[in-house]
Amino acid sequence: MQFSTTKNDLIQAVSTVQKAVSTKSTLPILEGILFEASNEAITLLGTDMELGIKTRLEGTVKEEGSIVLSAKLISEIARKLPDGNVYFEKNNKNAVKITCNQSKFNVQGEAGEDFPKMPEVRGSEAIQIPRELFRSLIKETIFCVAKSENIPVLTGELLELENGEMKLVALDGYRLALRKGKINQGLSIKEIIPERTMMELYRLLSMKEEDLFVSTTKNQALFTIGETSMVSNLLQGEYINYKQIIPENATTKVKANTLELLASCERASLMARDGKNNLIKMHFNQGGLDIQSNSDMGDLNENLPVEMNGEPLKIAFNCNYFIDALKAISEEEVMLEFTTAVSPCVIRPVDGDYFIYLILPVRYIEHE
Amino acid sequence: MQFSTTKNDLIQAVSTVQKAVSTKSTLPILEGILFEASNEAITLLGTDMELGIKTRLEGTVKEEGSIVLSAKLISEIARKLPDGNVYFEKNNKNAVKITCNQSKFNVQGEAGEDFPKMPEVRGSEAIQIPRELFRSLIKETIFCVAKSENIPVLTGELLELENGEMKLVALDGYRLALRKGKINQGLSIKEIIPERTMMELYRLLSMKEEDLFVSTTKNQALFTIGETSMVSNLLQGEYINYKQIIPENATTKVKANTLELLASCERASLMARDGKNNLIKMHFNQGGLDIQSNSDMGDLNENLPVEMNGEPLKIAFNCNYFIDALKAISEEEVMLEFTTAVSPCVIRPVDGDYFIYLILPVRYIEHE
Incomplete structure (x- = not known):
């Protein structure tokens, strides 16, 4: 040589x-x-x-x-x-x-x-996906992939390509992230891709300038970016039917400024470190949103002006889940939708349906 | 309050x-x-x-x-x-x-x-030292402070102020760093300052814009920078008489390009990782400097053009010590001075005497 x-x-x-x-x-x-x-x-x-x-x-x-x-x-x-x-x-x-x-x-x-041979993947016809779309969809969903391996399919992300639309879904039992984008192809794929593959794909897409081509066999996916190709195993099994856990018919709808809500949650998290829950209490009412957290070190109270429609509501969350979701949203404003204090909060764009973040609340007993 | x-x-x-x-x-x-x-x-x-x-x-x-x-x-x-x-x-x-x-x-x-009271240091008259001078002298010497606590005074740096000159000295038994600079004051100080104090002083000097004032008592030093003051314990004991370990009457003198020599040493270090010594072999001769290193992974050979005066010499070093010293030198060229293969190498500026780095060689047996 x-x-x-x-x-x-x-x-x-x-x-x-x-x-x-x-x-x-x-x-x-x-x-x-x-x-x-x-x-x-x-x-x-x-x-x-x-x-x-x-x-x-x-x-x-x-x-x-x-x-x-x-x-x-x-x-x-x-x-x-x-x-x-x-x-x-x-x-x-x-x-x-x-x-x-x-x-x-x-x-x-x-x-x-x-050296072991890399398997030749000659599967489905390759589907072209814009580089920047795939890259941002990974970044905006991957933090919801399950860390535990109790349910193996949840250690990956669901990639759905159908009718000119691409969807990425990640969920870990406490929260869900779903992002959609338009692609110019009618071919279909529905596969579960391991988290590590998605991370490396994100890194590769950040280094390269060409679009991505995806094709799959029964067990493997082939990703091609210019002169570089990546072969990954796919996770086997049926992904959770995520559509049925997204609540509809919200009774409280709140429009909030994304960065302000994020900043409030980050301040609340400083005083929410006791125990495992990182508990942040939210009270939506006519005066806006009252946020409260407390620990042995002290407490935080603050009020955030928001636009509320529907029933007032007291609800509590792990504030880290809220922070992660809000950080993944670049829009100036978001819609928060609630039904009861024990049902998930749904975070959506003010217009359109190109993302959904869902966060389960934490039950707590109020000491007055 | x-x-x-x-x-x-x-x-x-x-x-x-x-x-x-x-x-x-x-x-x-x-x-x-x-x-x-x-x-x-x-x-x-x-x-x-x-x-x-x-x-x-x-x-x-x-x-x-x-x-x-x-x-x-x-x-x-x-x-x-x-x-x-x-x-x-x-x-x-x-x-x-x-x-x-x-x-x-x-x-x-x-x-x-x-809260414990901070001791009031009312010691010697304060000596003013330009911020940037003290800061760069710390950076260019502190890596030679001893990591082991076998000889406690070597875990600090010697600060000498005398006759309008400031000196910082650090040595760890294998190498020495000495840097000098001019100050506008005739007062004298000779104290050993703990490494951690020097690190924090470096950090503080990087954040601030005012000059530094130093004064000392028997056990403590007070450093003042604008509205900020720092009190530190001093290391007690007699510092090593470093002047007597700097060889004179070199028999081989070499002028080298600093960055080129550094790059060669860094490449050699990749192939010098077996054992503890990081052994790099240097052969100064009429053809320039031949550098060689080897390990189980392979070897490196390269030739660097240098300007040599005096006797040809084969000598070996821990190449990390060479790399550290060369990284601390911003001058385009340096002088390397040698006497024998078992005497320290002295690195000096081409003109002036405002720094000295000294590195002990490693003895090795050549397998031909």
């Missing part, structure tokens, strides 16, 4: 595939990146067997071949190299000589043939 | 004193900040009994008094408050009401009278 590339291209390609690499694997070769030089291209591949990322390294191939190099080491070497052309040349002993100006590295590696 | 201030002034003053506050103290009151309102001023004080920082909070006092508030909590509250005027009002129960617009916090505190 013999090829040349540049320092910057090497840094780019290594950092693209590096996130799929195991940092601690029972199979040491998985801590490496497979470099493969063929007559067509140089490709880099990293995988931990659940997730694989493959990308193209720009360069000129002089001799075909492959080698596996420690991801951590090659990433550090790439960053520390002088600026300029970088020459890779494999010798017989699974080692590679990397030369750049007056620097000559000899790096021990492993045989490329020993 | 009753006073008003602004959100921004509160954030400033709290963050100034907060670094002296214990995060985990056997005396819980030391996790707090003392707020003291008198007819003249509002002052804030934080201390862990080894180090104390006091500053003035801008504001208007309506009623004198004092209280101790959790440093962590009041810092978070200050940051989360709405913009605007902030009113503090103590009630009878060692609690304070903090009001800002529609937000009302009730915060539990402790009696101001229970």
Whole structure:
């Protein structure tokens, strides 16, 4: 194997595939990146067997071949190299000589043939999704993915593509996030994608400029962004029927300024740290919204002007859930909808239905 | 106690004193900040009994008094408050009401009278030192302070003020850093200041714009920067006579480009991680400087053009020590001076004597 590339291209390609690499694997070769030089291209591949990322390294191939190099080491070497052309040349002993100006590295590696193959996903027709849409939908929903593995399907996000609409749903038993966006395709997908895949996809989409193409088989999804592709296992099973837990016919509807409500909740959270609930009490009434929290350290009381329609209501929440949801909303104003003090709060846009956040209240006994 | 201030002034003053506050103290009151309102001023004080920082909070006092508030909590509250005027009002129960617009916090505190007094340092006449000079001298020497406490005086830095010159010295048994600068005063000080004090002083000097005034008693130093003052214990004992360990009469003198040498050492360090020594081998000869390092992962060889005078020399170092010293030097070129392969390397400026870094070599046996 013999090829040349540049320092910057090497840094780019290594950092693209590096996130799929195991940092601690029972199979040491998985801590490496497979470099493969063929007559067509140089490709880099990293995988931990659940997730694989493959990308193209720009360069000129002089001799075909492959080698596996420690991801951590090659990433550090790439960053520390002088600026300029970088020459890779494999010798017989699974080692590679990397030369750049007056620097000559000899790096021990492993045989490329020993690296596990990345599964070829030839599934459904690929669906094109605008990069920025997918990226923002991940960011605005992923915090609701369940941390516990009690219900395995909830450790992923539901991706629904149907009738020119894309939906991402995450829920953890206490709260739900749902975001929608328009796409220009009629093909359908309904799959549960592991949280880690979504995180890496978010990172990849932030690094790249091309749109995303998605296709799936029964067990796997293939995401392609320009010269980079990512293969991930899918979570098997039926996702929770989330539609039936979103309450309708609200009896109290409140329009609030998003940033002001967020700031109030953040102040309340400072005084709501006793126990596990981070309890914040809200009282919606004709005078606006009264917010209250208390702990051994003291208490907070404040009043926020809001526009209320319907019945006055006293209700309590884990204020961290409120904070997370409000942080994911960039709109100036939001609608809060309630039915009873023990039913979920639904947060919607003032116009449209392109997001829904749902938060279960906390029951509490009032000491007067 | 009753006073008003602004959100921004509160954030400033709290963050100034907060670094002296214990995060985990056997005396819980030391996790707090003392707020003291008198007819003249509002002052804030934080201390862990080894180090104390006091500053003035801008504001208007309506009623004198004092209280101790959790440093962590009041810092978070200050940051989360709405913009605007902030009113503090103590009630009878060692609690304070903090009001800002529609937000009302009730915060539990402790009696101001229970807070330990900060010692009044009335020592030598204060010496004025330019802020930026002291700040850069700390940064360029502090990494050589000993991490181990085997020799207690080496856990601090030696501060020498004499004949209009300021010197800071740090050494850890393997290396030494010495920096000098001119000041406009003839007074003398020779004291050993604990590393933590120097770190906090560096932080304070980075936040403020005024010059620094230093005065000392037998056991303590007082540093004053505008409205902020810091009292620190001094380390007792005789500092190592560092002058006698700096070799003279070098037989090999090398002029090198600082950044190029640093980059080479950083690359060499990637291949020098086996064992504890981070061994980098240097061979100074007519062809320049050959650098070599190796480990199980591979090896690095490179050649750096340098200007050499005197005897060729093979010598080895812990390359991290070289990297630390070179990072602290902003000059384009440096002089390296050697006598034998087992004597320290001295790094000096090409002109002048305003810094000296000294690094002990590592003995090694060459396998050819």
